[in-house]
Amino acid sequence: xxxxxxxxxxxxxxxxxxxxxxxxxxxxxxxxxxxxxxxxxxxxxxxxxxxxxxxxxxxxxxxxxxxxxxxxxxxxxxxxxxxxxxxxxxxxxxxxxxxxxx
Numbered sequence: 001x002x003x004x005x006x007x008x009x010x011x012x013x014x015x016x017x018x019x020x021x022x023x024x025x026x027x028x029x030x031x032x033x034x035x036x037x038x039x040x041x042x043x044x045x046x047x048x049x050x051x052x053x054x055x056x057x058x059x060x061x062x063x064x065x066x067x068x069x070x071x072x073x074x075x076x077x078x079x080x081x082x083x084x085x086x087x088x089x090x091x092x093x094x095x096x097x098x099x100x101x102x
Contacts, residue, residue, distance in 0.1 A: 008035050008042055015046070023055055054086055 012033055019028050024032040031051040035042050066082045067074050077085060 008044075009046060013044075015044075016029070022058055027051060027055055053090060054082070 002083050015031075015033065016028055019031060030051060032047045032049075034045045034047075036045070037043070055067060056066050066085075068076050068077060069075075069083060
């Protein structure tokens with residue numbers, strides 16, 4: 001089913017609703033939008049700040065999947081890959097900050 005917003009506000013409301021449902025409401029503040037009209041059509045730019053913790057996609061089929069950007073692709077990860085990635089991405093960066101600050 002395809003959904004079409006009637007205006008910018010309606011589009012942004014639907015986007016926020018979907019983000020909250022599938023990613024978690026606590027991550028919505030990391031997302032900002034801006035709009036520009038191009039040739040009579042609205043284009044939405046979505047900017048997402050890096051998350052301070054892992055974000056899982058909660059869909060009915062999987063119960064929670066984890067994806068990462070690799071180059072110009074988005075790839076799902078298995079449990080082993082997730083564990084290593086989380087250690088490097090979040091816990092590794094905290095240790096590096098602690099060492100630099102110390």
